[in-house]
Amino acid sequence: MKQLRLNTIAGFVEKLDRVADIGCDHAYLAIFLKKEKKCTSVIASDIHKNALEMAKKNCQKENVSIPLFLSDGLENLDQEKLNTLIISGMGTNTILHILESVNKKYIQKLILQSNNDLPKLRKKVQKIGYSLTEEKIIYENGHYYVIGKYTKEKRKLNCVEIEYGIYHEENHSYYLYLFNELKGIVKNLPGHFSKKLRLYWKLWLLKRYL
Ligand SMILES: C[S@@+](CC[C@H](N)C(=O)[O-])C[C@H]1O[C@@H](n2cnc3c(N)ncnc32)[C@H](O)[C@@H]1O
Numbered sequence: 001m002k003q004l005r006l007n008t009i010a011g012f013v014e015k016l017d018r019v020a021d022i023g024c025d026h027a028y029l030a031i032f033l034k035k036e037k038k039c040t041s042v043i044a045s046d047i048h049k050n051a052l053e054m055a056k057k058n059c060q061k062e063n064v065s066i067p068l069f070l071s072d073g074l075e076n077l078d079q080e081k082l083n084t085l086i087i088s089g090m091g092t093n094t095i096l097h098i099l100e101s102v103n104k105k106y107i108q109k110l111i112l113q114s115n116n117d118l119p120k121l122r123k124k125v126q127k128i129g130y131s132l133t134e135e136k137i138i139y140e141n142g143h144y145y146v147i148g149k150y151t152k153e154k155r156k157l158n159c160v161e162i163e164y165g166i167y168h169e170e171n172h173s174y175y176l177y178l179f180n181e182l183k184g185i186v187k188n189l190p191g192h193f194s195k196k197l198r199l200y201w202k203l204w205l206l207k208r209y210l
Pocket of ligand 1: 022023024025026045046047048051071072073074087088089090094098
């Protein structure tokens, strides 16, 4: 697959996974998983009819058969037949809304890529009962993307990990990018002592990774 982000998400999928790609849009990822036989089964869903129609056309074009569902999150999906959810390319609040109805009896693994507020995502997903076990950070088209694998392993993140993920030397340029961003925000923030204090705290935490 051409897109590094989608390829990296696919890298977290394993042979025995029964995957639902929620918010599949054009279904590029689901089609890739199916064609490359990356997992046991794959279904795809989206809340928007137009997206599903594109998905259907793409499946026909690629000559693959993937069950497609019109659904707000997990609403119309049978979780009993699944063990892995992929939710990517959305904001944290949407991802958390979708996860409100996750059935932990069946769903063993979550592969999540949020476009914003990663500390909130890590913290809330941990509260639901899934732990961040692996995270990959990639740079594509001028953006960093953080892709996390969450499982039911009992591993609690510390406060630095909640903010910045599990430390990996290979992510140095990402930490540096975050540090410079934060420094710029602090410098240009007028007044607001308590807001500044929080940002200084975030910078102090981040220094542990630099
Ligand atoms: C930016 S696209 C991302 C597509 C793909 N997952 C990716 O990572 O490239 C977001 C998709 O999520 C869908 N979406 C947003 N909220 C949703 C929800 N509550 N349930 C299902 N799909 C949703 C949108 O319709 C849209 O197609």
